[in-house]
Amino acid sequence: MKKTFMGPRLRRLREERGLTQVALARTLEISPSYLNQIEQNQRPLTVQVLLKISTALGVDVQRFSDDDEARLIADLREVLGGGSLSATLDEPISLGDIRELAAGLPAIGRALLALDRRCREAEERVDALALRLGEDRGMVAGAxxxxxxxxxxxxxxxxxxxxxxxxxxxxxxxxxxxxxxxxxxxxxxxxxxxxxxxxxxxxxxxxxxxxxxxxxxxxxxxxxxxxxxxxxxxxxxxxxxxxxxxxxxxxxxxxxxxxxxxxxxxxxxxxxxxxxxxxxxxxxxLPYGRFLAAAEQLRYDIDRLGRRFGVGFETVCHRLSTLQRPDARGVPFFFVRVDRAGNISKRQSATDFHFSRVGGTCPLWNVYEAFARPGHILTQLAAMPDGRTYLWIARCVSHSRGGYGVPEKSFAIGLGCDLRHAPRLVYAKGLKLDDPEAPTPIGAGCKVCERPSCPQRAFPPVGGGLAIDENRSRFEPYAAVVRGAAR
Incomplete structure (x- = not known):
């Protein structure tokens, strides 16, 4: 067994049992000074002492495992380095300080994690409420x-x-x-x-x-x-x-x-x-007039536009989302760039399409399927919960930024437009635009989507709308649960 310093945990256990150092030392058959040195992290907790603690106090030896402390350190690094609490800090907190906090005051560390979780939950509820009211987040939150x-x-x-x-x-x-x-x-x-x-x-x-x-x-x-x-x-x-x-x-x-x-x-x-x-x-x-004329001529074929203007797939998609000159409008696109983890690093909209600000996006969206088929352009007719249908184009792009051993960056690029504009795009070829059953039902994200029967739902929406019925295996609408209980 490696040297393990667990003084604060032992001290907390002793205080929970209402024992003095002298009383616990007598129980463990060690000297009070030796116990004091262990509690002050001046001496390691040996296997013999650990077994005596387990026998005398009836506690699981796993309570003194390094695993819990390692998890606490990792969680605190995430919260204090990029979580909601990090924005309130005047100076960065070093890894050494975090280790001392996790080892010496784990209860306070867990309290910080709980505070961060409640802050994030409150922010998500504010975002969800703002989305439903059509207001800016700051207007709803007062910040x-x-x-x-x-x-x-x-x-x-x-x-x-x-x-x-x-x-x-x-x-x-x-x-x-x-x-x-x-x-x-x-x-x-x-x-x-x-x-x-x-x-x-x-x-x-x-x-x-x-x-x-x-x-x-x-x-x-x-x-x-x-x-x-x-x-x-x-x-x-x-x-x-x-x-x-x-x-x-x-x-x-x-x-x-x-x-x-x-x-x-x-x-x-x-x-x-x-x-x-x-x-x-x-x-x-990509000058406006020339680029728009080429886009209309080529039916918005992204690869052909890229070759004509000497730019990449992402650049063409980004520019297509800006063609809204009043007297010469292009197709009003919305543009996104996401990574495998679902983080949206770019999002632009030339129309009123709302991207979720709460808890990620929809896994049924073809943007995520693009990672499994690099180099291929995927198309999807997608229906949102409000009844509107869109044509989405998605493709995975990768960027190699260095030599051997340097990880390359991969993103999925998504370009979408309202279904009424789809006939202007080459990507509509072969799609059943008039078939009401053809679109895939998707949402802006589980926490703001109200589809009760979605097979990919991860959790109920923030702020209500769905409930969990203990007699059923999936989420149910609150209203249906209430009616069932009334009957």
Whole structure:
């Protein structure tokens, strides 16, 4: 048996039994000073003493197992490092402090976990209530939204279309004589000629694994050097150069748009500027008029659009979700990027489709099936609980960011639109658009979905709507349970 220091647990056990150190030492046939050293973690708990404790006090030796402490440490690291309690901390808590807390004051550690769980449950109920009322979370909770929520809602309120930047990018595309699919050379020339910025592909400063360990680009304003990772593909290089040009040539326009949103915090304003610069970059690489005309001509075939404009699948999908110019609208898409764990790292909507903010998304959504079929485009007719039906396109994309042994990133990209727009898409070919039985019933997520008979339901919705009947094997609507009890 390795040296095990379990002093606080032994002290708590002694206090629970109402024993003094002298009384317990007499029972265990050891000296009071030896027992005091064990309780102070100055001496390890030996096998002989542990067996005497088990026999004399009638406790399971597993009470002194390292497993419980290890689990407590892992849970506390998660809560204090990224949970709801972490936002209230003025300084980070080290692993050493967490270990001491778990070993010396485990009851307080468990109390922190319980507090975090109640905070998350309260946040989920607020989110669910806000979703049902159609209100902003901050309006329901009485608290200001997080900075990233402010920025997300800003783009959502504009239907993911920023006309000022789209128009400016299109004018500059023509003024700089750029060509679709070949913009990288023109952007590099513009940076050099007008701004004296030299573009280099250099992996110094990006880490051994490329930009996996650092930013996508590094701009040195003093040396006038824009460093791009050598792992970037041509379309990605063009996007990064366009983003830098956004700050250099469209900075005033970006600031004006951001100022009009009246963000509550400086952090939100900074995030908005980055988002708007990225928007400008996408509009410059994929100019509105040319891109929309090509999309309509090719019936929104994503792969063919990518080849024509020299960009990847994700970039095309992202741009398709922004084509909402009042006098030249494209199909109003909603766009998502998720990982295998169900985390949504990107979501954009040009329409009124609501993504769940509570407890993940629907496992019946074809976006998750895409991981099992990498490289294939999957289609799905999906019916939401409100009766609306959508056409979803999903594909898994992977990014290799380094050499041997470096894990690659995999995401599922989802692009959806209302069923009435489906005939405009090449992906509707062969689908039974008029068959009411063809769509797959899905929801925004179990915690806000009210489908009582879904085979994939994980738990009842937050705030009620379903109950658990002890005589049945699945969730039932509250109303049905009440009627059954009345009968």
């Amino acid at each position: 200001p939204p997080m900075p990233y929520e402010e920025v997300r809602d800003f783009f959502y309120a504009r239907h993911n279309h920023v006309a000022e930047l789209d128009d400016l990018a299109e004018r500059l595309f023509d003024a700089w004589s750029l060509q679709p699919g070949e913009v990288a050379a023109g952007l590099a020339a513009r940076l050099a000629r007008v701004h004296g910025v030299r573009v280099v592909r250099d992996d110094s400063g990006f880490g051994e694994a490329g930009f996996e360990d650092g930013p996508l680009r590094v701009f040195d304003p003093a040396g006038r050097v824009l460093s791009l990772s050598p792992l970037l593909e041509p379309g990605q290089q063009a996007f990064q150069m366009a983003t830098q040009l956004a700050f250099l040539e469209a900075g005033e326009d970006i600031d004006r748009v951001a100022a009009g949103a009246a963000f509550r915090s400086e952090e939100a304003r900074v995030l908005a500027r980055i988002g708007l610069a990225n928007y400008f970059a996408g509009a410059l690489v």
